[in-house]
Amino acid sequence: MNADAQLMEHMMNPQNYGELEDNNATGMGKNPLNGEKVAIYLKVKEGEDPIIEDIRFQAIGCTTTIVAGSIITSEAKGVTFSRAEELIAITLGMLDNVPPEDAACSEMVALALKAAIDTYTARQKDSDFPMISYKISTDCTPKEEKINESTI
Amino acid sequence: MKVLFKEVHELFLATQFTGFMSKTTSRHVLYEYANIFFRHLTWLENDFIKRGEDYTYSVEQVPIKVTHISHMYKNIIDRIDSIESKLNSCKDTDITFRMLSDLIYIKSSIEKLPEESVASAFDTKREYPNVELTDKARDALTIFLFEETYKEYELIMVYNYSKAHSSDAFLNRIFQILIDESFFHLRSFGEMMADMGILGVPRSIMEEVYKFDDLEQFLKDGIQEEIGAKEECKRLAEAVSSSSEYFASFFTFINNQENYHIALMQEALEHIQ
Numbered sequence: 361m362n363a364d365a366q367l368m369e370h371m372m373n374p375q376n377y378g379e380l381e382d383n384n385a386t387g388m389g390k391n392p393l394n395g396e397k398v399a400i401y402l403k404v405k406e407g408e409d410p411i412i413e414d415i416r417f418q419a420i421g422c423t424t425t426i427v428a429g430s431i432i433t434s435e436a437k438g439v440t441f442s443r444a445e446e447l448i449a450i451t452l453g454m455l456d457n458v459p460p461e462d463a464a465c466s467e468m469v470a471l472a473l474k475a476a477i478d479t480y481t482a483r484q485k486d487s488d489f490p491m492i493s494y495k496i497s498t499d500c501t502p503k504e505e506k507i508n509e510s511t512i
Numbered sequence: 513m514k515v516l517f518k519e520v521h522e523l524f525l526a527t528q529f530t531g532f533m534s535k536t537t538s539r540h541v542l543y544e545y546a547n548i549f550f551r552h553l554t555w556l557e558n559d560f561i562k563r564g565e566d567y568t569y570s571v572e573q574v575p576i577k578v579t580h581i582s583h584m585y586k587n588i589i590d591r592i593d594s595i596e597s598k599l600n601s602c603k604d605t606d607i608t609f610r611m612l613s614d615l616i617y618i619k620s621s622i623e624k625l626p627e628e629s630v631a632s633a634f635d636t637k638r639e640y641p642n643v644e645l646t647d648k649a650r651d652a653l654t655i656f657l658f659e660e661t662y663k664e665y666e667l668i669m670v671y672n673y674s675k676a677h678s679s680d681a682f683l684n685r686i687f688q689i690l691i692d693e694s695f696f697h698l699r700s701f702g703e704m705m706a707d708m709g710i711l712g713v714p715r716s717i718m719e720e721v722y723k724f725d726d727l728e729q730f731l732k733d734g735i736q737e738e739i740g741a742k743e744e745c746k747r748l749a750e751a752v753s754s755s756s757e758y759f760a761s762f763f764t765f766i767n768n769q770e771n772y773h774i775a776l777m778q779e780a781l782e783h784i785q
Contacts, residue, residue: 365636369636372636374573377573378715418716420721
């Protein structure tokens, strides 16, 4: 299967989409500019380096966000927190190389995953710790629209 | 009752999207049955409301990728069997008697529908029959169809939820028109997805999308979204116009329909202000 076909599969049948009722941590990634958001639910197996046994996500966002959520949650399922942190770092490190509208979607999913991990970690010390929510720093306006806006 | 509600919702989606796969008169039979299942959903919803019970539109992803339509017919029949076994969780026997009668009939009818090969609805070829699409037009159309099938499904459920919780006849007339319009759009786009080999059921809708507190703000946002959708249709009509006169005129037709949606939402906004 080539890259295009894989992307189409994620569009047609997003993986890990929906709520996870028996989750033990949730996190949120938000785009403050347009109200889009991603929620990530984790079922975590305790340990020195906890393991993400199950993961689901939900989003108010565009198709690119759903594809990013489907890919990133598929990668994060079954891995340790350390590996998931690496995955987040890799995703955030690639943002400069993709179009802004795609970068914002991937950042939102990566930050939602980070928020869920951080929420879980904080709840090990304080079980009432509220869900963590992070805001993205990427502006998802496509470059050509920015040029048009600035010339009006 | 919550499981029953969820399963009826999933049955509605499975039946509606199986309709998109069909290239025969079975499509319209399935559309009618999907309409009936949607009505069942609204009757169960009303029972929740009458009893003051909370509910959601959350559903599991509905898998539909099959090679032959009979696989989906079996899936639909299995779903109906499961629903039948849960009907007694609804205490309104007028609803459940009616539902059971419908389900028994529909099951026997679906069993008799002819076999069809439907693999082309999922082959991801992204080619449209009798139309030469440029790469740019193909990509634009693909993204548009995924965005809009979700959006139309979302609008159906959002207006349905608003209507279920409103006793204002003026608003409910508007909500019903918008539901009917979104059904038409969903079906138009769903059929195009199947033709392009990219058919998929939209994702479940987050609760906060339809359980909003501020109808005025919702309508204001909705008007802005409709304006955005109009622009998207206009852009798409331009992108595909060199490839297909049919597509260009179709998206202009859809674009013009959005004008009336905006007028209706403005009317609703004035009514509540």
